[in-house]
Amino acid sequence: MTGTSPLPEAVLAGDRRALAKAITLVESTRTDDRRAAAELLDAVLPHTGRAVRVGISGSPGVGKSTFIEAMGVHVVDRGHRLAVLAVDPSSSRTGGSILGDKTRMIELSRRSGVFIRPSPGSGHLGGVARRTREALLLCEAAGYDVVFVETIGVGQSEVAVADMVDLFLLLVNPGGGDELQGIKRGIMELADLVVVNKSDGDLAPAAGRTAAEYRNALHLLRPTWKSWTARAMQASALTGAGIAEVWGAVEEFGKTVATDGELAAARARQAHAWMWSEVHDELLSDFRHHPAVRAAIPTVDAAVAAGTVSATAAARRLLEAFRERPDVAP
Numbered sequence: 001m002t003g004t005s006p007l008p009e010a011v012l013a014g015d016r017r018a019l020a021k022a023i024t025l026v027e028s029t030r031t032d033d034r035r036a037a038a039e040l041l042d043a044v045l046p047h048t049g050r051a052v053r054v055g056i057s058g059s060p061g062v063g064k065s066t067f068i069e070a071m072g073v074h075v076v077d078r079g080h081r082l083a084v085l086a087v088d089p090s091s092s093r094t095g096g097s098i099l100g101d102k103t104r105m106i107e108l109s110r111r112s113g114v115f116i117r118p119s120p121g122s123g124h125l126g127g128v129a130r131r132t133r134e135a136l137l138l139c140e141a142a143g144y145d146v147v148f149v150e151t152i153g154v155g156q157s158e159v160a161v162a163d164m165v166d167l168f169l170l171l172v173n174p175g176g177g178d179e180l181q182g183i184k185r186g187i188m189e190l191a192d193l194v195v196v197n198k199s200d201g202d203l204a205p206a207a208g209r210t211a212a213e214y215r216n217a218l219h220l221l222r223p224t225w226k227s228w229t230a231r232a233m234q235a236s237a238l239t240g241a242g243i244a245e246v247w248g249a250v251e252e253f254g255k256t257v258a259t260d261g262e263l264a265a266a267r268a269r270q271a272h273a274w275m276w277s278e279v280h281d282e283l284l285s286d287f288r289h290h291p292a293v294r295a296a297i298p299t300v301d302a303a304v305a306a307g308t309v310s311a312t313a314a315a316r317r318l319l320e321a322f323r324e325r326p327d328v329a330p
């Protein structure tokens, strides 16, 4: 509760403290909180979906924080309300991506109409991604019409972010031919925009070559959208050069994929996939907490490791233990 108005109303009214509180609620793993969070999300859901959702990825040091600050200020100056979220399953171990960066995003965090939320701390990726996705919906409900979701280039986090945003922006460093090979093909396939950052000073010529290389490489990939072809652009988060052009491309993308319902279809697919991954996660959690399964796991695990029971037979044994009393509460 914030003041006298219940949480959903306060969030919808754009109350920042209520939004922060709502996000804390969806981040909670307590069973009763999960239930309250689901009710809250249901209540605000009709008021979501109106933001431009942008995923921003790239290896550590490529300039994500600097870029988010530069493009964020540009976006806010154009009258938008911006929320910045993060998916970083390793954040409490590494000191946090956005949390530490909040000091770097000084100008941005000073602006009104900006909401910055660090990653929900370490945990398994599925959990962190789920909470960030729910936070994104809450930000939309609170009236933020542009959302940046940052992720560091670790494991599957890019895929998780691509599954919750409209446009996936990959930041890369200027460099020689080696640079291209350093980016996993799978990640390039997710990109709707590749931005060669640090296109300034001594690095400018290399940045130009790198952009050309990415242009060629993107050309060879199977397109994600019917109406949009992935682009490679250049920018400098430090000088601000190219930032307006990148944002212009994001806006152009938004208009392009909105026609013919392509964006709506993509979001429907994402929601559908999200539902099934929720079912998957919840079932697995019930399974692991099931008393008979828990009791059987040590013996079965040891037998599989020792090679005395096949993996198939072991899995069946655990599943049978679960199915005998699937209703047993954890």
Ligand SMILES: Nc1nc2c(ncn2[C@@H]2O[C@H](COP(=O)(O)OP(=O)(O)O)[C@@H](O)[C@H]2O)c(=O)[nH]1
Binding pocket: 058, 059, 060, 061, 062, 063, 064, 065, 066, 067, 197, 198, 199, 200, 235, 236, 237, 238, 239
């Ligand atoms: N020359 C140049 N340096 C940049 C640019 N953007 C970021 N940097 C520098 O690169 C370093 C890493 O930036 P940071 O934003 O922390 O990268 P992150 O780890 O991806 O978030 C910092 O020293 C920045 O000042 C740029 O456009 N040009």
Ligand SMILES: [Mg+2]
Binding pocket: 064, 065, 066, 097, 101
């Ligand atoms: Mg950073």
